[in-house]
Amino acid sequence: MNLPLPMPDGPDILLVEDTASMRTIYESHLRRAGYRTVSAGTAAEGLEMFRVHPISVVLLDLMLPDRDGLDLLVDLLQMRPETSVVVVAAERSTDRTVTAIRRGALDYLVKPVTESRLMEAVEAARRAANLAHRPHSAAARAPLPDFIGQSAPMHEVYDRIRAAARSMAPVCICGESGTGKELAALAIHRLSARAQGPFITLDCGAIPPDRLESELFGHRRGAFVGALSDRLGAAELADGGTLFLDGVGELHPTLQPRLLRFLQSGLVHPLGAEAARRVNLRILSASTLPLAEAVRMGQLREDLFYRLQVVGLQMPPLRRRGEDIVPLAETFLARFAAIEGRSFTRITPEAMALLRAYPWPGNVRELSNVLRAVTVLHEGEELTAAMLPPELASPAPSRPGAGLATVPDLSGLTLAEVERAAIEAALTRHEGAVQKAAADLGVSPSTLYRKLESWRTD
Template structure:
């Protein structure tokens, strides 16, 4: 089956997306094995992915199958794939090409049937350009790309996610909440949510644990969450597209810093596509994650 490459900022729900892909595939009855490549020391990552045999290195007191073998018949989710060491990237590429696993210290490979879903909060193309990620591995993995947009760009999703979390946490904690007040909904819509869905869930959990129920009001929210948030500025107006005006547009850009010109072009393209980052990214031949990062940088400036 085709590999899936999920991109998006930290906290946008990339693992939940991977799990949804697994649950809605023909492999749903098989195992779903998740491995965070950034959370495991590089000298142990090969053993975690491919396993090892007893005595293959100090501390290997018994055979270990590894995540790739454990996922046989199901899905192997490799989170933070761009954190993988170059030497292991080579072995992962061979695994993708041959569907065989050779544990550390083993003399014979084993055939497995695994679907790979990977994710990163980096721009994978930028990692390729920097030489941190193999180009051939990138093209082998980047077959079905999925971008998880940040929560601040998901409109009314923030309210639906908050309400669903409020209901779920209320059941878990034995509380009885009626919903969100209008002031809280307005605040949630305008807040930039730098921690994305993970931060929103943390806020809702805080409310449910420390309050008895009723309507969620502003005083119930954690003090760390600003009570007054300015809505993000509207995208700048698109540059004129009339050929007769092209000379004027060029004259208006001459002498400006390149970074400022880049921002003008990006904001004009966003305006052309009604603020849609994925559409603007395709028009500019950029990855959506690159565009999101630039926009976030401007907001924080």
């Protein structure tokens, strides 16, 4: 095997492609953009070149004459995990895409690959590789911005966020209401190669179904009654950055096929527009209900699930983060004391014991709200147990959905009737407080509002 000697400055990109004409085309595009390339026609040649050169980006065809490209992908990343690998395939296959991303590929291209699409992928790969080559810097070891907590569950979250940030893979962040799902999505964006691009959030559960398509894809003037001017949707606003679909497990069934087509094609077709436009963005999503469970319940299409959750991230509830309650409470107290002009500087041991013992069904958001209320309603240097809400001394059931035990005999009821009984029982326990009832049931408040509205029109 005749292999080239290492280049003086080293090549930027290794191209592994068995078709000579395709190698020539890719090399031409890359060299015109100023990249230095080295290429191979087989997996064995590519692996050897990878050993010889300090490559940071690999463009890898999955159909090679001597070996499956997916297996070569694993070997490359085992040798140098910080490498950015962009895979290329002759046809789009959901299974192959998911497998490639889960094995560590940064992006997945389908032939024929246009020059613009190739350069988008390679430039993102270079940015990701540059970030990954600084693993031992002080910034990389520091806690993630805006997060508080050193518990084992949170360290798992931090590691997962850092790993997900290197990739272009779709990530779905699941967890109870108030656990910080949007904060995690924003951290992935800020640590990614797209950090300089926009971060656009769309709350799928809070927008009425008849407006959701327009909010996501935009519309042109006159597309429907009330469309008085052109409007960009969230997908176009996120071009070059990240689109965060919050509450995606509650996405209305009529919009799911359109979202699936968009994820497959990357084309945005605003309502009333004659032509579609291609956008380049990354999809992050969040759901209080695990997406696999939403599929099982018939709320989410299975093919959409595979597009949204290549990588999963589970946010732990506060009751599993016991040691984090103290720094969280102290941080919130100091923050709100400064905002409200109070002199609080510490929390008494008795008050801290109550904070630690309470199960926090509303998670970090509920803890923050409690500390904000205390600073608004009280004065002094010490936060005492007497200042805390009375329910902290007699907490409600700690497990989301635990209120089901208080529902009367459910035998003979349909699933819809059981669901309604559980929701009504939770609302009764919390005296009609939708936010608290939703936290108790482990769903978002928008879900309960929609259920209540639908029952009013029955």
